[in-house]
Amino acid sequence: MACPPNPAVLGILASCCLALCSCGAPVEQTAAGAINQAASAVESSALALDLLAGERAGTPVVETSLEDMSGELEEARKELQDTLPETAAERELHQRSSKALERAEGALSRARHALAAKDFPGPTQENPDLGAARAALAASSAELGQLREQLGSGR
Numbered sequence: 001m002a003c004p005p006n007p008a009v010l011g012i013l014a015s016c017c018l019a020l021c022s023c024g025a026p027v028e029q030t031a032a033g034a035i036n037q038a039a040s041a042v043e044s045s046a047l048a049l050d051l052l053a054g055e056r057a058g059t060p061v062v063e064t065s066l067e068d069m070s071g072e073l074e075e076a077r078k079e080l081q082d083t084l085p086e087t088a089a090e091r092e093l094h095q096r097s098s099k100a101l102e103r104a105e106g107a108l109s110r111a112r113h114a115l116a117a118k119d120f121p122g123p124t125q126e127n128p129d130l131g132a133a134r135a136a137l138a139a140s141s142a143e144l145g146q147l148r149e150q151l152g153s154g155r
Contacts, residue, residue: 027083027090031097032153034080038104039144041072045108046137049130052115059115066112073108077101100143107136 048065051057057065080098085091114133 025083027085027094028151030080030083031093032148032151034076034101035097035144035147035151036153037076037079038073038101039141039148041069041076042104042107042137042141042144045069045111046134046141049111049115049134049137053130053134059118063112063115066108066115070105070108070112073101073105077105097147100140100147104140104144107133107140110136 045066048057048062048069052059052062077098080094080101083094085094111130111133114130118130
C-alpha cells in the first residue's frame with residue numbers, strides 16, 4: 001500500500017525546483033566568459049592575418065580560421081544574450097559587453113571581407129585592405145582586453 005504524498009513536502013520540492021530553474025549564471029560571470037571567448041576569437045583572427053601577411057599560411061587556411069572564429073563570436077554573443085540583467089549595474093555591463101561583441105563581429109566580418117577581396121586591385125570602401133582589417137581587429141582586441149581587466153577575467 002502506497003503512502004499518499006504529503007502536501008507540505010510537495011510544496012517544498014516545488015519551491016526548490018522553481019528556485020533552481022529560475023537561477024541563471026550571474027551577468028558578470030556570463031559576461032566574463034563571453035568576453036574571454038570573444039577576445040580569444042579576435043586574437044586568433046589577427047594571428048591568422050599576420051600569418052597570411054608573412055606568407056606562413058595560405059588563403060584557404062586563413063579563411064577557415066576566420067570562419068571558425070566567426071562561429072566562436074556568434075556563440076559568445078548568444079551566451080550573453082541569454083542572460084537577463086536585473087540591476088542597473090548588470091544592465092550597463094550587459095549593454096557594454098554586447099556592444100563590444102558587436103564591434104568584434106564587425107571587425108571579423110571586415111577581415112573576412114578583406115580576405116575575400118584581397119586579389120582585387122586596390123582597397124576601396126567596398127573592398128578594404130587586410131591592413132585596415134588587422135587594425136580593426138587590434139582595436140577590438142584592445143576594447144575586449146579593457147573589459148577583461150574590469151571583470152577580472154584576463155589571462
